[in-house]
Amino acid sequence: MGQFDSKPDAIFAEPLSKVSDFVFDQRVVEVFPDMINRSVPGYQSILQGIGQLTQRFAQADSVLYDLGCSLGAATLAMRQGAKDLAGVSIVAVDNSAAMVERCRLHLDGYRSEIPVHVECADIRAIEMANASVITMNFTLQFVPPEQRQDVLQRIYDALNPGGVLLLAEKFRSADPTMDAVLVDLHHEFKRANGYSELEISQKRAAIENVMRIDTLEAHHERLREIGFAHSQVWFQCYNFAALLAVK
Numbered sequence: 001m002g003q004f005d006s007k008p009d010a011i012f013a014e015p016l017s018k019v020s021d022f023v024f025d026q027r028v029v030e031v032f033p034d035m036i037n038r039s040v041p042g043y044q045s046i047l048q049g050i051g052q053l054t055q056r057f058a059q060a061d062s063v064l065y066d067l068g069c070s071l072g073a074a075t076l077a078m079r080q081g082a083k084d085l086a087g088v089s090i091v092a093v094d095n096s097a098a099m100v101e102r103c104r105l106h107l108d109g110y111r112s113e114i115p116v117h118v119e120c121a122d123i124r125a126i127e128m129a130n131a132s133v134i135t136m137n138f139t140l141q142f143v144p145p146e147q148r149q150d151v152l153q154r155i156y157d158a159l160n161p162g163g164v165l166l167l168a169e170k171f172r173s174a175d176p177t178m179d180a181v182l183v184d185l186h187h188e189f190k191r192a193n194g195y196s197e198l199e200i201s202q203k204r205a206a207i208e209n210v211m212r213i214d215t216l217e218a219h220h221e222r223l224r225e226i227g228f229a230h231s232q233v234w235f236q237c238y239n240f241a242a243l244l245a246v247k
């Protein structure tokens with residue numbers, strides 16, 4: 001399933017004496033398409049929506065950004081969505097050298113008139129300007145919570161009037177009862193996709209410290225504070241949601 005070939009994800013299949021914090025290294029690169037398709041409910045639908053929303057909101061002679069691009073799945077969706085627009089270019093950014101290297105290979109495999117620049121950099125430090133669509137597809141959740149406002153403010157400042165942020169995130173519910181239901185449904189989804197209880201629990205421990213998730217209310221509130229005129233969830237499955245924020 002998905003655009004890219006992948007080895008099956010068995011990273012957490014064997015018992016580990018100590019579960020280290022999750023990192024996007026070469027081992028993860030090799031299995032990433034399989035991992036993300038089996039772990040993120042609605043991932044393919046979100047990619048499709050990114051293409052559709054890009055088609056709607058991308059502006060001629062502007063730049064599209066894919067922040068935390070991994071292997072370039074959202075970049076490809078954006079490039080497809082903007083294919084009839086003049087003067088568009090794409091900048092795809094990731095701070096994992098292994099991801100960036102494989103991303104370049106992937107993008108070379110598809111023909112397009114739209115130039116893509118893939119950059120190995122930290123999204124907290126990059127310069128952005130003249131943007132009409134900025135995508136963060138499951139990336140903001142890996143930025144330390146106290147730095148999220150700043151990253152989003154710089155995104156807002158880089159967007160042209162009418163430009164959009166496409167933000168997808170795993171989230172938590174503020175209501176513990178409801179949160180437990182959503183987490184359980186997600187774990188059922190993983191089990192249905194062939195992950196064992198051990199894989200689910202070891203992965204959970206690995207992402208615990210590096211992926212500190214917000215509530216949807218916190219996302220909307222922060223986007224409003226920054227100045228976004230509108231924000232709306234356009235896709236949700238269990239505790240995974242995609243938001244559209246318009247400047």
Ligand SMILES: C[S@@+](CC[C@H](N)C(=O)[O-])C[C@H]1O[C@@H](n2cnc3c(N)ncnc32)[C@H](O)[C@@H]1O
Nearest residue numbers: 024068070073074094095096122123137138142
């Ligand atoms: C879950 S993956 C994103 C998936 C991808 N957007 C997609 O749609 O397939 C998160 C990515 O964000 C990158 N990342 C995390 N923090 C980052 C940062 N501060 N700067 C740049 N990239 C970052 C990771 O290296 C990883 O490749």
Ligand SMILES: O=C(O)C(=O)C[C@]1(C(=O)O)C=C[C@H](O)C=C1
Nearest residue numbers: 035036039040138170203204207
């Ligand atoms: O496996 C999980 O529970 C996840 O949260 C999935 C998730 C994500 O949401 O970004 C976490 C890490 C990445 O490898 C891919 C997917």
